Amino acid sequence: MKSFLSNTILIFLVRIFLGGLFVVAGLDKITDTQAFANSVLQYKVVGPTLAMCTATILPSLELLCGLSLIIGFYPRSCELLMTIMLIGFTILVASALIRGLDISCGCFTQDPNTSKIGYQKILENCGLIVLSVWLLFGQNQDINLFQFFRKQPDKSIT
Amino acid sequence: MRQAILEAFILIVAAIILGVAYTFITKQGFFAKTQPIHSAAASNIEMIPFAMAKDIFESNKALFIDSRHEFDYQSGHIRGAVNIALKMFDTHLTRLNKIPKDKLLIVYCDGAECNSSIEMAVKLIESGFTNVKVFFGGWQEWNSAKLPVEK
Numbered sequence A: 001m002k003s004f005l006s007n008t009i010l011i012f013l014v015r016i017f018l019g020g021l022f023v024v025a026g027l028d029k030i031t032d033t034q035a036f037a038n039s040v041l042q043y044k045v046v047g048p049t050l051a052m053c054t055a056t057i058l059p060s061l062e063l064l065c066g067l068s069l070i071i072g073f074y075p076r077s078c079e080l081l082m083t084i085m086l087i088g089f090t091i092l093v094a095s096a097l098i099r100g101l102d103i104s105c106g107c108f109t110q111d112p113n114t115s116k117i118g119y120q121k122i123l124e125n126c127g128l129i130v131l132s133v134w135l136l137f138g139q140n141q142d143i144n145l146f147q148f149f150r151k152q153p154d155k156s157i158t
Numbered sequence B: 001m002r003q004a005i006l007e008a009f010i011l012i013v014a015a016i017i018l019g020v021a022y023t024f025i026t027k028q029g030f031f032a033k034t035q036p037i038h039s040a041a042a043s044n045i046e047m048i049p050f051a052m053a054k055d056i057f058e059s060n061k062a063l064f065i066d067s068r069h070e071f072d073y074q075s076g077h078i079r080g081a082v083n084i085a086l087k088m089f090d091t092h093l094t095r096l097n098k099i100p101k102d103k104l105l106i107v108y109c110d111g112a113e114c115n116s117s118i119e120m121a122v123k124l125i126e127s128g129f130t131n132v133k134v135f136f137g138g139w140q141e142w143n144s145a146k147l148p149v150e151k
Helices: A008-031 A033-042 A048-071 A075-098 A119-136 A145-149 B002-025 B040-044 B050-059 B070-075 B090-096 B116-126 B138-144
Strands: B046-048 B062-066 B104-108 B132-135
Touching: A008 A033, A008 A048, A008 A075, A008 A119, A033 A048, A048 A075, A048 B002, A075 A119, A075 B002, B046 B050, B050 B062, B050 B104, B050 B138, B104 B116, B104 B138, B116 B132, B132 B138
Parallel strands: B046 B132, B062 B104, B104 B132
Antiparallel strands: none
16 A cells, blocks of 8 residues: 555656646636636635735746646645645635635636535545645655656666 | 745745736736725625626616716716716615615626726615626726617
8 A cells, every 4th residue: 555655656647636736726817816806805704905915826826836746846845835725725615614605616717606615625625635745745756747757777787 | 844845935935926927917916907806895796797787788677877977977878777976875875775675786887997886886785785786897888889878
């Protein structure tokens, strides 16, 4: 089991998956800052100014973390930031559900009529948190996209 | 882990620079000419696009409220719209209270350059109206589409 969890290919694939998710989420948000600020406001946790600050910085951070994780640049810090972000998102969604807010998630699309928050979203986020924590505390931090596809030296010649 | 925290800090700083630069170049967020978010209450207001405003107008199910000055209203307005200038809101309260609270109200002003429609919508919601939407394209978009107007 331990060798399975430290499998290079598996770690690489999970990084691509998690990084890809963050890139997709970041791209959607960055294209319409106002719409994302409105989504943040819907959670009724911060005021308009802080919502706009969040809408300015968060999509870039998601994009940077996603891309960095895929190419293997600063992987551990990306995994750390992703874990923090995912925990934050999950707490936000849970608090909104507890307060009875019927709002859209604002996670992957800013369309107010789609992707309403629910317990399913919390489960999804928990799954992503497990993956990011596993990557964060995993051993193979040196894998990167370039090394992965680099031709391995022929060890048969000694 | 200390190294990771340091690198994370670098990523955050890079994201701040990237985010500010991007919104500055694309004139979004803090650098937008108009800022749709007016207040926390504005987050409850649905902004409707031109096509939806047109559909609602044709279905005759809503009351259109023109939040511009009376002079502008007299110069031309969406057919059937009533004029409640933002500054005159309090004087129109008696008139407004005759309208059912669940009536669909579409508020508009001049267009994307004005915010009085949002301020008006906030006031309407605070007065108990539950179905308030803002036609953000406003008079300019409506008039340029040659849709029914009156003077």
